Amino acid sequence: MPETMRTTDRTGSDAALLAGTVIAVRAAGSVLRERFGDVVAHQSRDELMRALAANDDAALGILRPSLTDLRPQARWVEEELDGGALPPGEWWVVDPAEGNINHLHALPEWAVTATLVRDNRPVLTAVHLPLTGETYTALADGGAHLHDRPLRVSAPAGLGLSIVATSQARPDEDERVVRRVGSSITAMLVDALVVRTAVPATLHLVNVAAGRIDAFWQFAGARADLLPGALLVTEAGGRVSDAEGRPWTPASESFLAAAATIHAEAVATLSR
DSSP: OOOHHHHHHHOOOHHHHHHHHHHHHHHHHHHHHOOOOOOOSSSSSHHHHHHHHHHHHHHHHHHHHHHHOOTTTSSEETTOOOOOOOOOOOEEEEEETTTTTHHHTTSOOOOEEEEEETTTTEEEEEEEETTTTTEEEEETTHHHEEEEOOOOOOOOSSSOOOEEEEEEOOOTOHHHHHHHHHHHHHHHHHSEEEEEOOOOOHHHHHHHHTTTHHHHHHEOOOOHHHHHHHHHHHHHTTTEEEEOOOOHHHHHHHHEEOTTTTTTHHHHHHHH
């Protein structure tokens, strides 16, 4: 079979797979929406961790069987906070409650994400925001969309006219990473128009893909945080690299997604 025909067949198959993935993340989002409500005070770290796990388990109860039915041969990443490269083959990389801590604090910034990774390359992703009903999708070489509307990154004239964003280091993060986060925010406060800092990473990256935010950066980070947004931004015409401008992989120690017009400037700022 000619290579072009094999590529077309794979793209068509992945498009059908993406449609099923969208159904799964929306169903899981409905479960989390029913659990969303008032802030509950937690008296200990262990109690908080149990509440986070309960949200994850509720969503995974929908996602795991649904995605396994869609792609039985794909393996499952068990730990959503892990980073680094994956073994060869297909893997489901899922964050059942991206921004889980926000959900528990009755904040609206949370989502359900599912990404199929093939030989360490994300090939499709779905990001669902249950409170707004928005579903963002991307298909490798097939574009990025909000429902049926194509997404396109912005084209600011310079970093000084740009809104940029980052996520904070995770709890118990290495102090070296924490200090790097702080110095990078300071550098961006000098060079950019506005700096936004919040979790989760995926929602910033959705906004980069949609042209609402011009750049996002992060140090360290988990695969589940970054793979969905990396595919969305790339398919929306943006540039994804590490903070030094080198090609990004799940094993990279930093991440940068930006409009092409300011990518080089952002790298220069983060390298100071």
